[in-house]
Amino acid sequence: MKVIPISILCLLSVSTVYAQRLVKEDTVRTVLLQEVKVTGKQKNQQQNLFQYFSANKAATTEDVLARLPELSMVRRGSYGMEPVIRSFNSGQVNLLLDGMRIHGACTDKMDPASIYVEPANLQSIEVRTNGGSFLNGSSVGGSINMKLAEATCHDERVFSGTANSGYHSAARSYYQSLNLNYATYKWGITATGTYRKSNNYRDGSGKRVDFSQYEKVNYSIHGKYMLNENTYLKLDLLADDGWNIGYAALPMDVGYANARIGALTFVKENLGNGWQKLEAKLYANQVKHYMDDTHRPNVPIHMDMPGKSATSGMYAEGTTSIGRNQQLTLRADASVTALKASMTMYQEGTSPMYMLTWPDNRQVQSGVAAQYLLQLDSITQLQVSARADYSDFSLTTQEGKDHLAVFGYNGQAVNHFIPSVSVQLSRNLHRNLKATVSLGMNGRTPTASELFGFYLFNQFDGYDYIGNPGLKQETAQQAELTLQWRKSKWKVQATGYASRVSNYIIGKYDPKYSVMTAGARGVKVYENLGHALLTGAEGSVIFNPVPQTQIVSVLKYAYTRDNAGNALPMIAPLRNITSVKQNIHRLWLQGELETAAAQNRVSKAANEKQTGEFYLCHFRMGYNGQAKGFRWQLNGGVENIFDAYYREHLDWGNIARQGRNFYLQLGIGF
Amino acid sequence: MxxxxxxxxxxxxxxxxxxxxxxxxxxxxxxxxxxxxxxxxxxxxxxxSKDNIEPAPVAIPHQKIADGFAIGAGVKVELYARKALSTGYNTVYFALYDSISKAPIEKAQLSMLPMMDMGTMKHSAPAEQPGTAAKDRLFTGALVFTMPSGEMGSWTVEVNITNGTKQGKLILPVTIANAPAARLKSFVSKVDNAKFIVAYIEPSAPKVGVNDMEIAIFRSKSMMEFPADSSLSVALTPEMPTMGHGSPNNVDPVHITKGHYKGKVNFTMTGLWYLNLDFKAGAAISNDNTFFEVNF
Known part of the structure; x- marks a missing residue:
């Protein structure tokens, strides 16, 4: 019955992803890696790959990210996949929204910040690996910055919009999104709205996977006001409400997950006296998350698990030319994040069982950073980055302090000073060959869960986790070498990297503690492991034998070990995606082969399961049409054509992924 | 400047x-x-004003339980407690006044004897005698009632007072409610068949976190004699019966003074907890199936 109003909606409406990609073909809707901007307009390999994979308009942000050589997705349900860089985990990677810090409100990491934005909200995603810059924040694993879409101003008044609608058969899911823009020479405004609903999906064996459903809406308003020719103000307001979100791999689902995000940005460009750009932002966001097990059968004891996070902060950043072929970027930022999460269990005849899983706590962070870029000669470029971060963590209520007093923590100060520095040198060794070497030292603070977590159950290894306020910060030494070879029809890039992480933070089984969660295997306490080695390689090839044909292949491999020689948990196996695309006028056809090797090198300490190899074949096609006054676009395809029954190594639980899936997507823009 | x-x-x-x-x-x-x-x-x-004006009587921050006159001693006796008396350990406070001048008495010899009259028989209960000096005008002691008042019998507290050279006696009838959760346990030692009474004192206001734990142990020597006991060692194991888990880093109660054992109990969440107590006499297990319930 719902289909009728929804189809009307799609006829009337138009979507954002589409608009951005169609209208602003030149904008930075890119993945920038190891940001090197000086060399001009030439797109780097990652930008090319991003463009290639995002040409499939039916793909979600997660689909596209998962195909990039540097990224992997940790999956707990069909919703809310967590992007991680290489073998680093979410605590080691900074996930930022347009430079803003935003902290999920779920103690079980069900809500990485990326779930609170839609592709409709985004202009680009910048992925910076650890060898490159860390202007935005200290981390050992790099940063992912999701850049918000921006309203535009226009000489004449322009009203434009796009609408998208799509359907996927495996989950009987559909989505609608609408994007409207209005621009004058003085101001511009963009409003977006997205609605998604997904039912339980069907896996490769034909079975429906219970608790894989979700539903959400997302609204945003982006405004821009020109103060003068070179100066403008931006206002971003986002609201994202998800509900009835199933997490098949977890014992609980999510009742609701709501985010409210607001930012005011001041931008000044071409200031003269060398300053190219100054940007200052004030922001605040709040996330509320509520775990729920009322729909689960055979729940031994019913529990509620609400969580809340609130962050506010600011930053200022400026870029200046300080001489011939030299550029300096300076940044200062500060933020405050407050977290609280609790659990209440209900058992007849006794008082409700209530505890704080994140005892009320606060992180105050401030940092300064500088990045210096020097074009030594026509073929050599040097980049030096440095950052210093100071973070102070504290428990803010007596109740919270009482909780951790159980483990002997009596409120001693927890603060971390983290210096980072990296040097990156690029040089064209040959007309077609460019090499980039980077060396760096950096670090990260422990996360709130690692410091203050109070019996957080981790379904992945089946242990309850207890925080440790005495943790030392993680520090890392990194080395990275990238070779890039370009010749008319070929674009080839290969990267090798190694990180030695000292004081690697990981949970360690402590038999002293008794489990809190029924059925848990034991209790782990976060500890600093002597050191761990994370190394690997990734490569990609883009080959155009003829202009209408494109062949793309991406390969990634990672190897890790701790100081005892054991594997770290959650390390993706060797993986390859090879894709062939053929353009025939306005029509394109694409075949894709996705291969993953088995992962047999697993962490016994984390009770990790081995994962088998799999092959997937996809077929996609699209047509770009134009009719009087508007453009349209139709995409369709079949994913997992042979209905393979498989799971990826980074998927939690023994939950199979989607089986054969037919999809169709229609976009209209005016 | x-x-x-x-x-x-x-x-x-x-x-x-x-x-x-x-x-x-x-x-x-x-x-x-x-x-x-x-x-x-x-x-x-x-x-x-200090010299000339009679100060307003200091309000006693407790609940009045009973009062009466100890005739021979010339003393008015007021009995207070933190709340209505109930089975288990009750801290009690006596305020004494000169029965004529109404002036508070700060020094006196005070002893009390709780008595249960069950018709066919009478028995006493453990008591901790107040000292000879009042603090903030209150003489503080404790009474450990072993059963509630009711059809089975009724409780009185006999108070003997020596006020200077004068002596007197007073019998205060008291009503003992049944505590919502058992605050008193008894066991017969496996070692020597001695009978022990264990009274729960703290935590009186339990919270998630670290709580002071205090119990008092009395030996039941006869119907009338309940000396404090310091001979046992105590092991504390908290447990949530509905969840089947315990809590870490508890401190076993050890004897401090007058049969009082103090330790620490940690609660990791609210709800119903059992505080399991194992008692040992030397290396031998005296009793290992005593527990108190804490539901908060």
Whole structure:
């Protein structure tokens, strides 16, 4: 019955992803890696790959990210996949929204910040690996910055919009999104709205996977006001409400997950006296998350698990030319994040069982950073980055302090000073060959869960986790070498990297503690492991034998070990995606082969399961049409054509992924 | 101001008799003279009132349980407790007044004897006698009631007072409610068949976190004799019966004084907890199936 109003909606409406990609073909809707901007307009390999994979308009942000050589997705349900860089985990990677810090409100990491934005909200995603810059924040694993879409101003008044609608058969899911823009020479405004609903999906064996459903809406308003020719103000307001979100791999689902995000940005460009750009932002966001097990059968004891996070902060950043072929970027930022999460269990005849899983706590962070870029000669470029971060963590209520007093923590100060520095040198060794070497030292603070977590159950290894306020910060030494070879029809890039992480933070089984969660295997306490080695390689090839044909292949491999020689948990196996695309006028056809090797090198300490190899074949096609006054676009395809029954190594639980899936997507823009 | 001024002039710091000092002094006096006068005046007034006016009686921050006159001693006795008396350990407070002048009595010899009259038989219960001196006008002791008042029988507390040279006795009838959760346990030692009474004292206001744990152990020697016991060692194991888990880092209660054992109990969440207590006499297990319930 719902289909009728929804189809009307799609006829009337138009979507954002589409608009951005169609209208602003030149904008930075890119993945920038190891940001090197000086060399001009030439797109780097990652930008090319991003463009290639995002040409499939039916793909979600997660689909596209998962195909990039540097990224992997940790999956707990069909919703809310967590992007991680290489073998680093979410605590080691900074996930930022347009430079803003935003902290999920779920103690079980069900809500990485990326779930609170839609592709409709985004202009680009910048992925910076650890060898490159860390202007935005200290981390050992790099940063992912999701850049918000921006309203535009226009000489004449322009009203434009796009609408998208799509359907996927495996989950009987559909989505609608609408994007409207209005621009004058003085101001511009963009409003977006997205609605998604997904039912339980069907896996490769034909079975429906219970608790894989979700539903959400997302609204945003982006405004821009020109103060003068070179100066403008931006206002971003986002609201994202998800509900009835199933997490098949977890014992609980999510009742609701709501985010409210607001930012005011001041931008000044071409200031003269060398300053190219100054940007200052004030922001605040709040996330509320509520775990729920009322729909689960055979729940031994019913529990509620609400969580809340609130962050506010600011930053200022400026870029200046300080001489011939030299550029300096300076940044200062500060933020405050407050977290609280609790659990209440209900058992007849006794008082409700209530505890704080994140005892009320606060992180105050401030940092300064500088990045210096020097074009030594026509073929050599040097980049030096440095950052210093100071973070102070504290428990803010007596109740919270009482909780951790159980483990002997009596409120001693927890603060971390983290210096980072990296040097990156690029040089064209040959007309077609460019090499980039980077060396760096950096670090990260422990996360709130690692410091203050109070019996957080981790379904992945089946242990309850207890925080440790005495943790030392993680520090890392990194080395990275990238070779890039370009010749008319070929674009080839290969990267090798190694990180030695000292004081690697990981949970360690402590038999002293008794489990809190029924059925848990034991209790782990976060500890600093002597050191761990994370190394690997990734490569990609883009080959155009003829202009209408494109062949793309991406390969990634990672190897890790701790100081005892054991594997770290959650390390993706060797993986390859090879894709062939053929353009025939306005029509394109694409075949894709996705291969993953088995992962047999697993962490016994984390009770990790081995994962088998799999092959997937996809077929996609699209047509770009134009009719009087508007453009349209139709995409369709079949994913997992042979209905393979498989799971990826980074998927939690023994939950199979989607089986054969037919999809169709229609976009209209005016 | 002085500090700013000195380097400019290059002068030495001013002596107390210098102009600066005088200027400063007169400045203070001018500015604050009315305030100083007021303070001086009010000091005089209050000191006068102390001599002349009878102070208002200090309110006793507890619930009054019973009162009466100990005739021979010439004393009015008021019995207080934190809340209505119930089975288990009750801290009690006595306020004594001269029965004629109503003046509070701060020094007296005070002893009490709880008695249960069950018709066919009578028995007493453990008691901790108040000292001879009051603190904040209260003589503090404790009564450990072993059963509630009711059809089975009724409780009285016999109070004997020596006030200077005068002696008197008073019997206060009291009603003992049944505590919502058992606050008193008893066991017969496996080692020597001695009978022990264990009274729960703390935590009285349990919270998630670290709580003080206190119990008092009495030996039941006869119907009338309940000496405090310090011979046992105690092991504490908290447990949530509905969840089947415990809590870490508890501290076993150890004997401090007069049969009181103190330790720490940690609760990791609210709800129903069992505080399992194992008692040992030396290395031998005296009892290992005693527990108190805490539901909060």
């Amino acid at each position: 002085l500090c700013l001024y000195m380097p400019e002039t290059g002068m030495l710091p001013p002596s107390p008799h210098s102009n600066y000092y005088n200027a400063f002094n007169s400045f203070v006096m001018k500015r604050y003279f009315p305030a100083l006068c007021f303070i001086a005046l009010s000091a005089i007034v209050t000191s006068c």
